[in-house]
Amino acid sequence: MTEGNFVDYVKIYVQSGKGGRGSTHLHREKFIEKGGPDGGDGGRGGHVYLVGNKELWTLFHLKFARHIKATHGGDGGSDRSTGADGEDKFIEVPLGTVVRDKETNEILFEITEHGEKKIVALGGKGGLGNWHFRSSTNQTPRYAQPGLQGEEKDIILELKVLADVGLVGFPNAGKSTLLSVMTSAKPKIADYPFTTLKPNLGIVQYRDFRSFVMADIPGIIEGAAEGKGLGHYFLRHIERNSTLLFLVPADAPDIRKEYDILVNELEKYNPEMLDKQRLLVISKSDMLDDELKAELKKELDKTLKKVPYLFISSVAQQGLVELKDKLWQMLNP
Structure with missing residues (x-):
């Protein structure tokens, strides 16, 4: 799927x-001139449903479907026959879709x-037909109920990507490259910030035909929680991931500081994010010699008490097996 076809936010009526x-x-029938009431009930109007479909990954199919209407119920007939129910409308959505009321911004429900x-x-x-209103004092009621109006509302559909592992990092940290070597996904890769403008998903094949899903989320910048850069546009996708992989390049001026900024942005957006499992991965580590790597390990051991970390290189294919093993262990404790 091309980046332009990934739609994770639509408004529909x-x-x-x-x-x-x-x-x-x-x-009325032959020899019965004044029969009693036998008016049937009207049929109910059609409902509008949302249905989860695991085969869908995007809301692209709803991008141009701005008005979705179910049909009206049929009127009641003679001999107490009930009118036909209106035809229901079913809107298929990917798993992880959040439904909001456009006016109140209230979350109505989620499809998971x-x-x-x-x-x-x-x-x-x-x-109700007139048959329901007959009585000993009114044996031929000539009135019946009108049908009730259906509901109409403007709703917002937001997709929060469902993935086991979410890649979190600054622009150009190497997230797309890592996803491309760990999975069969083909994200856009280039040597400039914000190459990734939409989340990319890939399936990581593990031993014994097991697998897990990894998502490359567009890069965070400082102030993202307040809406700077791509802001809330992508932060919501991280909410669904059970494990967060923080990717910081080995040539970063201060690895610990970059990690702290990333964690701080997630905390400002949603403090519950900090309850997720975290793994710090130092990418582009083929640029480090043994002496520099040992020095960095010493520093990280001192400052990172509870967060595990690994050194990898996507380009040189270093540490990727250990990374898969670590992620699988975190996902399946």
Whole structure:
């Protein structure tokens, strides 16, 4: 899938169907001139559902579907026959889709499982026919209920990428390169900041036909939690990852400082992010000789008490097996 086809935010208008009218029919047949009421009920209006589909990775198919409407219920008929229900509308969305009310910005629900089905707009109830209103004092009621109106609302669909491991780092830290060598994903790679403008997903093949999903999230800059750079546009994707892989290049002026800035941005955006498992990975470590690497290890051992770290090189294919082993161990304790 090309970067332009990755859509993770859409606004759509949904409208459920109106309920059908109840019938005011009076029974008539040969030799029965004044039969009683036999008007049937109206059918309910169609619902609008959201359905989870694990085969979808993006909201691109809804980019141009701005108005989605279910059909109205049929009117009631004679002989107490109920009108047909309106046709329901089913909107398929990828797993990890959050549904918000556009006016209040309130989260209505989230779709996280394949086949999960939730009503976003409830169809109107059909009106009762005159048969329901007969009584000893009113044996031929000539009125029935109208159907209830359906719901209409503007909603926002936001996709939070579902991945086991999220790559977190500054622009140009080597996240796309790491994803390309760890998985079969083909992200755009170039030697300038913000090459990645949309999240990329890849499946890491592990031993014994096991696998896990890794996501390359667009690079963080200082102030991202306040919306600078790509801001909230990508931070929400990290919320779903169970393990965060912080990638800092070996040629960074201060590895610990860069790591602290990244952690601080996540904390400002959502403090619960700090509850996730973390792994610090120093990329481009083929640039380090043994002496410099030993010095860095000594410094990191002193300052990073609880966070494990690894040295790798995506280009030189160094430390990648150890990285897979470590990630699998973290994901499957």
